[in-house]
Amino acid sequence: MATLNLVQAITLTLQQAMQADERVILLGEDVGLNGGVFRVTDGLQAQFGEHRVVDTPLAESGIIGTAIGLAINGMRPIPEIQFEGFLGPAYDQIVNHAARYRNRTRGAIPVPVTIRVPVGGGIHAPELHSDSPETIYAHSPGIKVVYPTTPSDAKGLLTAAIRDPDPVIFFEPKKVYRSFREEVSEDDYEIEIGKAKVVNEGSDLTIVTWGASLFECLGAMDNAPDDVDIELIDLRTIFPMDIDTIAESVEKTGRCIVVHEAPLTGGMGAEVSARIQERCFLHLEAPVQRVTGFDTIMPFYKLENEYLVDAKRIGSAIAETLAY
């Protein structure tokens, strides 16, 4: 066991994956000598060489498009897109090519690529460095969308993603990158993609969340009255979504709040909410509530904390839902 933050856990995972499988290569902007802008790939070029940790030209579509070609021809590429705000130019390659290849060739040409993307706000970054676009990719059949929060989950899920025979977009909440450390096993282990985690068991109310918002939920739970027993679920994978774990919880508690950073309209909170009313209608004691980002442009950092969900807003939702 080692005590690692999220960055270190991901670095360790990449290192172990590259040691175990020669087909694994890293590519992206500044991932080589510089170790990536968040230092996630720090030291890996020195260890594995320039041909396996590759500083590419500055072109996101080119990074994903060539990664698709690498995957078609037997490699296991792990491209990094520097910030989620720069996914735009690569959207076509991800959604129209990577996601569709297996299906449109009826299984003949799979595209095993793992796209790593730092995501979300809260680090006082410049514009287009703080968005939460997970829903866009969850709504694009053919790709899996993984969004871990903790270092140990990230290690198990990234290992699973790299070994997955299908394309995975792996979102890394940058606010959590260095916010805390935990024990992470150095052994080889996978966490199944598509399985949520019950972080805290409870009987009065279910909170479903993912990413950095998890810590705001924990804060709200600390502030809640002692006799309120809250079940907290970290979704961990956005698609395929683990609706069974959510439904099982809501059938028990009868109340649910979904918390995420991304905007409200059409966000994954809407999908969770719809699934709950389909599966748990007769168990519901209150409407499913959403505490999310707003349908606005993510503000520059002077106002980013006004946008981001916080323990106070979640606390209000808890009180409203319990009082309904």
Added chain:
Amino acid sequence: MPKTTAYQAIIEHISILDENANFDSQLGDGVMTDEQALHLYEHMCTCRELDEVAFKLQRSGRMGTYPQNKGQEAAAVGVALALQKGKDWIVPSYRENAALFMHGLPMHYIFMYWMGDERGSQMPEGVNVTPLSVPIGTHMLHATGIAWAEKLRKSDGVAATFFGDGATSEGDFHEAMNFASTLKVGVVFIGQNNGWAISVPRSKQMNSETLCQKALAYGMPTVRVDGNDIYAVHYAAKDAVARARAGEGPTFIECVTYRLGDHTTADDARRYRDEQEVEAWRNRDPILRVRKYLTAKGSWDDARDEALKAKAKKIVAEVVDAAINVAPPETTDFFDDMYESLPEDLRRQRETMRTSSLGQDPSQVGLNAQAASVEGR
């Protein structure tokens, strides 16, 4: 300080067998054997027949939209002849059927594809061909990645990718060229400059005199050839493939050609093209000049040509049969290859696609009771 020249370049143009069947033996001798030329001629004729039959199938409602390849066969076969089946890759657009067949793709797969069946892209084992790419200019990046994988494995396979003049306006074209050249991987870029991107002529597409100039920007060797001349295309392709195989990086070949048909069966080129222009290009047909040349050499005659036409008709009739008589796809096929193993939620959608409202648990919302009452009425 006096001004100096920072960069200078020359773009060569290659023509060996011209439209009047004049052959430049200085350049052309040894490019390919007469036997190879005959083979390419026969294959081009068969593909032309396939193209005409596809058009008729579309017009009679038995095939969806189809883009005729007519007029551009030389670029396809001239390149494919330089490639090794089962080792090299072809990453196509959709106007080079003849190359894909030479590289191992069964002919009826193309018909299945345009008849709306994904199994037309279910490449058989060992056929190194990616599916047709309908979005313009985004697939060349895959060729760069495929060639990159060859380099990483220290193998010498080559990726050849086809696209049109319009595709060179797309950003991904430039990224594919820049990545290939910077990474020094073995891609052969084949720009089929047929002068038209649907209705937009080259003059409105770009202010570049040639497509080759774009390769110069990436420090990539480039050559312009008569794209209706199998000898010129093959001359350039052989050279490019040899360079790629030797680890010397990518090459860009501009094939100057013309599509004799409409963009697709949904298009009417008379709306934007002058009939005189089309007529002039009919005289430059890549097939006609090879027949003239081989006939003049005594390697071909009218009787053999009649026999070839009959053989082509028979082959294509069999292709049509194979495509039309393929077993219908299972209604759930479009679920099954979404992922290697189907996620639980998708499995539920698949199982209930015709019987239930998606995701509903009937016991929760009384759907069973509703269904019963409907039946009872």
